[in-house]
Amino acid sequence: MKELTRRSFLQLNARLAAIMGLGANAIPALAEAVAKIASGTAPLLWLQGQSCSGCSVSLLNSDPLTPARLITQYISLAFHQTLSTATGEVAVTAVNTLIDKGGYLLAVEGAIPVGMPSACEFGGEPFARQVARAARKAKAVVAVGNCAAYGGIPAAAGNVTGAVSLTEFLQREGITTPLILLPGCPAHPDWIVGTLAHVLKFGLPDLDEERRPKAFFSRLVHDQCPRFADYERERFAVTFGEGGCLFKLGCAGPLTKADCSVRQWNSGTNFCIKAGAPCIGCASRQFVERLDNPIYVKNPTAVKLS
């Protein structure tokens, strides 16, 4: 049994290494990480602020490292509001026990309403206070999704709750725990799983100037776009459902760093541009930020700015 478990660990590690873009020599090291995590040395605490749970739903779409294996063999998921059996006081106690002990990885989904603390509460405590407590005692913090990374929709123009990103919040609070940003609305499950695994074994992955893992965010969507040849030949779609480059419909691929074009979504099934939909820049800081920078261009009055 033990041998079988070890073998299946190694198989999964090979897949994980592939997801993370690591070479085969990383596999034994990851196996150690698995053993270490399974023994409970580095649990994961997942907290939700002003979120839609979309990044959690996305994480559950992880494949081939599927959620059951992820939870039982890779990540010791100490608490997650949507998945944990613990509820009410049992849940509050579980989270606080973990925070008291420290040394966990913290994943945060959602923005933080600093201007209106009661706009997000957990167990009667403003989320802002809870996440500050949790971030101080964490080994590292992962801002999952555009809301946590850049503020997303809650912090966009029209923001009435004083919502800010986790990035800005930690700065304001003077919390210096290492931070990684995984923007995207939602974040891709491979980005989440690959990053958590990297942190657990190797420490911080190689990050760019915005603290995004280079493994996933080093190139523009446009650069690896399946419609790149259309762009080169200036064959542009002028309305939805047409072939050709989607730039004139507002495609944000030339402005957005993410590997969607090659990684694709939902087990490599499809992604925005392949489905004929312009990239909406959901992994970029500018996503829905301003009123005068609409997602789509569909008539003469809606001019897409940079």
Next chain:
Amino acid sequence: MGKTIVINPVTRIEGHLAVKTEVVDGKVAAAFVTGEMFRGFENILRGRNPLDAQQITQRICGVCPIEHGIASIQAQEMIYGVRPPDNGRLLRNIIQGANFIASHITHFYLLSALDFVDIAAISSYTGKDSEMVALREWVKSQVESRAVLPAAPFLPRYAGDYLQDNDLNCAAIRHYLDALDMRRLAQQMGALFSGKMPHAPALVPGGLTEHATAHNITAGQALLEKLRVFIDQAYLPDVLAVTKGFPSYFAAGKGCGNFLAYGVFPESADGQSPFLPGGALIGGNLKAMDPNRVTEDTASSRFSSPSGLKPANGETVAAPDKPNAYTWLKAPRYEGQVMEVGPLARLLVGYADGRNPLVKSTVDGLLAAIGKTPADLPSVMGRHAARAVECKLIADRCAVWFDQLVPDRPTFADFQISESGSGVGLTEAARGALGHWLEISGRKVSNYQCVVPTTWNCSPRDDRGTPGAVEQALVGTTVADANNPIEVARVIRSFDPCLACAVH
């Protein structure tokens, strides 16, 4: 003298929910349901390009993005005067159907089952199933380890009267593991046509940017077949087993007794003839549904906006410190009445409507299987059972929609954004009736109001002090142990609350 029992947070639902109950003589005498998170989507939408609304409103909820996208698109299509071609309509039905299937399976196994099934039964598993053996060994190693929270996220939990039959427990645990895969496959089935899940890029007014091809149709059919097998061979039997194990829950969580459905899955080119019909079932009488009869009260809500407004003229002005307000949800009412929405409401409305024989035979088949009458269905177990048979009904219908697709026909009809106008998009999310009210002025969103399924179900008291649907359903619930109020949690979860949706 009563005792106050607070469950805060209620986990294994979507979002931030707290419930306070006053318990007298071991029974809930009053309940207060609180939505704990507000973002202000309706404020953020103002002044934007209306086309962006179908992307932004999808982000209200990562569990029901498709339904928000479709409600927004329908409101826009009403204004722009455009309808999707048949392939567009069918693919939208399939995408929405896939999201329902993912949501219903997730709700039963991931969110609810652990209130009934004894997860600890895995320790005594003696079979040879490799996934189960791996889970058993993991639990064992966790319990022996010095982990801060061993066997999380499955433990700790409330003490309670879990299922005693270990074979049933182990079968359900196996299916819990399968359900994780099945919900992913359902999302994949949607992504074939929606671009990705959650938050689908291909949804647009006028149809869909994606096309139906021989390849993606057959891929979708293959995924659907796996889901239908799981629904037939695991989901339905497991729900049936839980209803048999907990018969008293056909008498618990009765609720307000009024049911609202808007109708969903258009079967005709004009966007009408919903597969699951709309209607308002008030005091047992079915009435035609009229969205003009929806209003929202704010007396108990953290908004200073006027009370009793129709959504078309609705306002959202946050007032976090408003006296006597205890939630971020407004209190929607239909003809002034509290209404329950969701799979049970859809089936009861469809049953009373009688036009879709499949709904009638599904409900009759369910009643025969559980040995109950329609009067037993408004209950904790009735809601779980209704959700399960609806999942089958929709999955089976998806197969028909696949057959109706003609590869490579148009999925999109072009339109222009109107200078001004107002529209309403009414559809159903997995958890119930969903409406978006949109007003455009100068080609910008000038007002946007969403009345969402859980806004109905988890509604607070209205201006007259009448409690909302879940608040009413909780009254009378027996609580055996105030420190482990699992009965309260079971009633709440039977409604499949989605709080990010409810407040938005």
